[in-house]
Amino acid sequence: MPLTAGLIEGISAWCAVDDTLAEVRSEARNRFFGYDEPGDINYMADAGEFNGRERRFEGWFGFDFTLTDGQHPAEVGADILLKGTELASALDSIRLARFVTAVVTMVRPGRSVYLELEDEEFEVTSRRLSQALYRDDVLCAHILPVGRKRWLECPGWLVWPATFGPGIRSRLKTFQLDPIQEERFLR
Secondary structure (H helix, E strand, O other), X not given: OOOOHHHHHHXXXXXXXXXXXXXXXXXXXXXXXXXXXXXXXXXXXXXXXXXXXXXXXXXXXXXXXXXXXXXXXXXXXXHHHOOHHHHHHHHHHHHOOEEEEEEEXXXXXXXXEEEEEOOEEEEEEOXXXXXXXXXXXXXXXXXXXXXXXXXXXXXXXXXXXXXXXXXXXXOHHHHOOOHHHHHHHHO
16 A cells, blocks of 8 residues: 555654654754754745744655664654555655655646656645646655655645746756755745
């Protein structure tokens, strides 16, 4: 059984509150937000809202951050919350999670969006994204594979505050930021 949006949210919620991860989550939060860096923190309009920042952190912490044992917190959460073939499928997807900055090429209202990253195309099944995005929007998100060319979004996606023209789109792989670089750019 492939992962669903509900399972991803459940795993992310576990990562956000589990006591065994509290210390490492606190250290990761400091790293992600740069609390130890000098200077004021002033986010761009629409990027600094507390819930949005927290969701971006949850996506990065669960699906990108690496624990000392080499696992991602989402793998640990899946191992605790899931069993059998559901667990095996979830672990396979979590290990293949990607953070992408990609251009929306098509929206299927109520169903999915199609993203383009140069020579790659991703169909991201998401009612939420299909209601929030428009063609040519630039989406920054962690995505998980769940089948043939189908993906699901993880918490914390962001619509980039500008659109990209043909010059950038043709070389978009060279402009990929990691989530921490993106967070710094937004401030």
